[in-house]
Amino acid sequence: MTKPKIALYWAAACGGCDVAVLDTNEKILDIANLADIVFWPVALDFKYHHVEEMADTSIDLCLFNGAVRNSEQEEIARLLRAKSKVMVAFGACACFGGIPALGNFTTRDEIFERVYIESPSSANENRTFPQTLTKVEEGELDLPEMFDTVMTLAQVVDVEYFIPGCPPPVDIILKVVDLFASGQLPPVGAIIASDKTLCDECERTKEEKKIARIYRPHQIIPDPNRCLLEQGIICCGPATRGGCGVRCVKANMPCRGCFGPPPGVIDQGAKLVSAIASIYQSDGQEDINRMLEDIVDPAGTFYRFGMADSMLKRKSLPQGERRA
Amino acid sequence: MFYCAHMVHSHIAHFYALAAPDFVLGPTSDPAERNILGVVAKVGLEIGGEVIKHRAYAQDIQNTIGGKATHPVFGLPGGISKPVTEEERKGFEEKARSEVEFAKFSLKLFNDVVLENKDYLALITGDIYTMKSYYMGLVDSQNRINFYDGDVRVVDEDGKEIVRFSPAEYLDYIAEHTEPWSYLKFPFLKKTGWKGFIEGRESGIYRVSPLARLNVADGMATPLAQAEYEKMYQTLGGKPVHATLAFHWARLIELLYAAERLLDLSQDKEITSPEVRTIPTATPDEGVGIVEAPRGTLIHHYQTDNNGIVQKANLIVATCHNYPAMNMSIKKVAQAAIKKGEEVSEGLLNMVEMAFRAYDPCFGCATHTLPGQMPMEVTIYDSQGEVVRRLSQNLPDR
């Protein structure tokens, strides 16, 4: 009997999701025994043409990490979709846009101007910018086109499953492999994590959610046993799906929302605005003004990982849109 | 301590997953086998298990200290968020001891599999993988390698110091050139200026990496690593070494250094101190931080508003510093390896890639735009300028 085939790919990514797969440690050998890994750019030598030569849906499981922010990533997402039975958005970037999606607060032109002209180390008086096509003596060199807007994988192709996290924890990765191997993958569309919020998993003592001040993590040394939100530190726990093992809060840092919105919440950032503003105690305009001052960057704080997946998706573009 | 563990995990992964396959299986072996899984199959499950285990130890240490090993969250203005307990420290010490032994084993493996193999030694010292350049790295006050703190030192192709600067001064010494055919920029030494893709003293091109660090330093700060450092230079004919594939040898020497340092730090009485952060009393408006990332010098430069929120950022990462040299290394291999009348093969593409792999697997951070995959095409023309063969990867169909 032929072994099932697995593919992995990294798009607009940092590499951390691939490292997380390596963090399955010796179980990676079990995975390699159970299935043939037919494509994995960071670790194996297969090229795009190998994928193109595969029959459609011959890849049984594709773990796609990273967001989509250029034409090559979009093309490979479509290619892998065509060749795969099951497509998994692996990690916060593929699921929600992740950190790269913070680029949705700006535009390609602004980025280019900053990177190639304004940045203090740039020496570019000729105002040379990268081009999608450059003619040189020997022929032509091309580059993928960079989009204005960063997208989630599901905004480009159909996706069967979502594994959130930055990066996904090893136990969830192994659970997915197990479910796949035993033919017990859940109904299509499932997000493979907890069905509750992070708060449900968190073991810190919770009393009453009422705060009079908001502090940024560096401004106070919090009690390691009490709920961070109750101590005035913005923790995204109430509007974040659980299942991560509460790793950040256990390190005394607040949750930043990398598991995305919990069931029933469409827009994670909006939910956080609602939650944080609700628990803030105010006696009048002065208190409200102080709250606004203390939350220095609401968009960045509440949409840190979820910009591409939010209802607004991006900051308004200057005039019309160039691409996606 | 966290950072040493990080170096350990990364160097193990880079060497065993990226470099070792070319040497253990052979540069022109079947791509289906020429990977970490093939290495494990060849060296045996026991050794394969040791590789995985020691990388896991390093990740465990980072997980414990940092919350997560990948994307750790424990750093914040004023210090770190959580102290190390005595029980954790004991665990780190035990793991660190094992890491030192494993690093020694890896160097022995490199010796037996690579250095004792005449063909591989010839490959390493051969001209096609050699490039004379300036070298850059972070050193402490005694000019020994330091991953975390110190001044940036640049030496020339004879190993002589030509500049030394503190992080805040980096803009006086480094600038970046742009080409239309790449999203990644091309750093160069301002002292010499951008002269294009040329080798040698007149060029502004410099390299970072484990080998650059060893070239730049006068020695290692730990004894076992120092001995290996001396052995490498003795074997390869003195300092500095210009052999690109020796990046991997230097990488293993650094693995040993990182492991020794990890052990030292885990035994430091102060490492379990509960005082790990202070409350900042002022908000800076600008800062430059330079560390040595696993693959080379990493520069972060931020400008902030009066809330300390970043307004402007400038990053020059290791891959970026190396980018001009990477292009040249690849070109050199391609030019030398394609011989008239001989068939051009997938093995050729791999030999070109080996030059690249010595530097880095990762273009992601370097471009700021995260295209993610390096498109590469080797086009072979005959002497009449006619295309004989085209080998490509990661390019759209023509």
Added chain:
Amino acid sequence: MKAARRIPLMKKMLAQFGIEEERVRLDWVSASEGDRFAQLVNEMTEEIRRLGPFSGNGGKADD
């Protein structure tokens, strides 16, 4: 009274998205203030006309 806190915070955040402050308005009208309500709605309608259509936010065509 949660609205009194939620709306200002929402407005601050929407500004970061390039959504003009004037597009969101919080006011207090009781059931018996019919005229006042009509006046507020008219004012808001004029304001939105003045600002023009929202200039778009990318994403796929079906948004």
